[in-house]
Amino acid sequence: MRTRTLRRAGLIAVATGAVATLAACSSTPAASVDDGAETPAATLAGPRIAVAYEGGILVLDGETLEPVADLDSEAFTRLNPAGDGRHVMVTMSEGFQVLDTAAGSADEPELTELIFAADTPGHVVRHGGKTILYADGTSDTTIFDTGALLTGDGELPETETVPGVEAHHGVSVVLEDGTFLTTVGNADGRTGISATDAAGAVIATSDACPGVHGEGTAADEAVVFGCEDGALLYRDGEILKLDAPDQPYGRMGNAYVSETSPLVVGDYKNDPDAEGYLLGAVTVIDTETGTLEVVDLPEGVEYTFRDIARGPEDLAYILSSDGSIHVFDPAAGEITDAYPVIDAWEGPAEWQDAHPAIVVVGDIAYVTEPAADAIHAVDLTTGEVLTSTTLDVTPNELAAAAG
Template sequence: MKRLALGTSALALMACFSGLAMADEHVTAWRLFVSDHAEPVVHVIDAVEGETLATFDIKGPASLYRSDSGEAVYAVQGDADVVTAIKTGIAFHDHGDHADIDVEDPALTGAEIMGDYPVHFVEHDGHWATFFDKEGVARIFSERDALAGHAETREVDSGAPHHGVVVSYGNYDLVSEPHPEDPSNLPIGIKTLGRDGNQVGDLAECPDLHGEAASGNVLAFACATGLLVVTSGSGGAPSIEHLAYADTLPEGKSTTLIGGRGLQYFLGNYGADAVVLIDPSEENAFRRVELPTRRVHFAVDPVRARFAYVFTEDGRLHQLDVIGGEITKSLALTEPYSMDGHWSDPRPRIAVAGEHVVVTDPLAGKLHLVDAVTFEEDGEIDVEGTPFNIVAVGGTGTAHGHAEREEHDHGHEGDAHDHAHSHDHDDQIYQGYFEDDQVKERGLSDWAGDWQSVYPYLQDGTLDPVMAHKAEHGDKSADEYRAYYEIGYRTDAGRIAIDGDTVTFYEQGEPIEARYASDGYEILTYEKGNRGVRFIFEKTGGDEAAPRYIQFSDHKIAPEAADHYHLYWGDDRAALLEELTNWPTYYPSSLSAEEIVAEMMAH
């Protein structure tokens, strides 16, 4: 049993505390991380103000990867044989229906992962796998460790040096199989290894394997013959199916994939002057979109899930409607960047930062800001050197600013009832303001019953009125709220039944059952005032596939029957406490979809 923690970009909330009483504040914070094509530096730029916040010296020119949480950016320096972890300085703490933010200075964490020629760098469930081509070995580490300044790694040996990839998938590793005759050729498939290093099942054939991405709870690898589509099988083991290219497609293949955010699909290259939209759940899974000239780069929009963007060598940026399968807008943005020449020559790259699509212009030394709604250029930011790779982190939301709360968090004496805000006692607790002695042990009986996940209702549009209602009263659009809850609600466990000390998880209808006993609770404290309580239970017996720990959060801090809850589960107690982005949410199975919508909108 695994708990998905996926994501699209985190909708972070920026907080600025001056020590004086202040009301809640709606703010926007976005940061751009830009590497240089030739120099070993990474620039951090405030995308709102256009100011450079920091410049970090690293060991070589880097490709940049942002984590799903948005708390880390990694600089992969192939020629310097190292991956460097960077703390973005933007972190949010989620409580299900609201979130708090910490905004700090960006910083090098001190964590570095060393090896001979790192290339493919893949995140899954908060774990990163760096594949070192000249060793044929992947080193896997947790983001939590990297942010803390150290990264203890677990090694997975593929069998031979090659241009390969490894994905950490729950209790398994998906590992590329080198070409048996010439490892300098692309891999021939994916094998599944248990944590003991032994292969599970047969090799999933995938000739010329190159390109990997995740969208929702689906993982895909690109092959010469189609895609390998990976989903959770029985007991959490990966299920791998081959999806052949459609006969209607011209000869070709994808070698780069990006997973959609908010909508489940994949965007890939297909020939020099086309892209392909892939939805493995559809009978006609492949839709090829021709481009006016050769493609330079493409990216999906994590905020406006309907759109993706493609930059072509004529210097134009195109908006791609992934539902309609067509280019809807185009904008002349830079001088032409021909695709003739070396594949690694400096050419523009795309990132999305809130209301802007940002495009690097390496030869001009600048970033172009494009309004994502009007699709008109909305400014430029000058960047020293040759700005090349780019990633964005951040978002829009509410910063809580009660000085009394800040004092209380820093240890000053006072009664929680004396805080000068308008919430009553119960709402204070719900919002995360309480004293330690108010927290009491709770038994599993507080969550007894049959429960349904709300994630399917988000996927099928049932919760669209809830998202629209939030947009009317909040500071994000309905699409932004939907993308936010897409991260939070995501789970494979569509139903959970709790009877006595027995908890049964149903993944795709298959039951996994275990018995649990209380392992106490943990109070989570956030820098800006809010706190939360996780009530923890440890497995005492049952199915091996069941998680060792389950942790409940339902905004209550003492014995009381839950009306809904957020559940975290896995085998590492401490690591689960760090999980704040994915909180599968459950309501009683007796409630209809309409009743759940009504409950959420009344809340």
């Protein structure tokens, strides 16, 4: 039985050396007046896009794509939305550092001094009003109310910590009724998942998921975890193993979900010895029927883990190495449209290397083009490229704050 520790997270001060260089943007407060008239209300910023580059993070205006802040960071950082429409979690050596993009406010962006301490910070999950942080070095899970950073007054919110058992690269999910799902593994490998109720009592376990990696929560809180030979589906207190058509190796490692759709789109690889990171097939998991299907993409349509996002009408949008966003209908299991956006590109030599990425806010997709030091905004309902901007840096990781 697991134990949970409730504690007030301490504030960790770090010397970030963050320097915000603000351009004229919609987040600039209105100038004060001294003639006795009422001061105009400050204009609130819209969406913001965080772009990591080597040694820094740019914060862009989501409408113009113009930089509004340039912040110092470590050489390589990963970015994950905190889930509150404003903050982004930055994986740093000391833990998850909070980036305030100032989306939806009249404030200035800053890489704050707030850090959720973690030994080897890994996955960030947002679901059911909770943000869940996983530390690979200890397998501890830190949980806090997603909206708490908005009212924290410069302090970290109260957190709940579920101690890990054996350290591994893993992930945890908390459902609305308090059910806690977490991966199981150790330094020698990862084997499956465990589900416990809000009191810590075991509901279900499975060790039938070699190399378990990634997760996604679909409609009605059906949760999928990827395996090297298929996937695990947790639904209504039970765990169901979904076998890949290729055995013993048919790996799904990342799940791309919409919480209003029962259909999960996952990446797929059936050759453990294949070189590079480009993939040419996807999985479609129907969480209602408990089925897994592999769909081969058309020739020339290949992608990496950074290149699939869910968007309008619960469709999947695949940024392919041919430079187009391919619209994938998971219900039909086929590509229905393609929108040219960037030049054709080759897969990265290492997964950390800068290569094109896509994130979606509403109907708008944001696409990076590292070869051109550029970023583009695309209307996914029409395929029109709305805005393109050339940056002074090479974009790598990408995260959006909707405001």
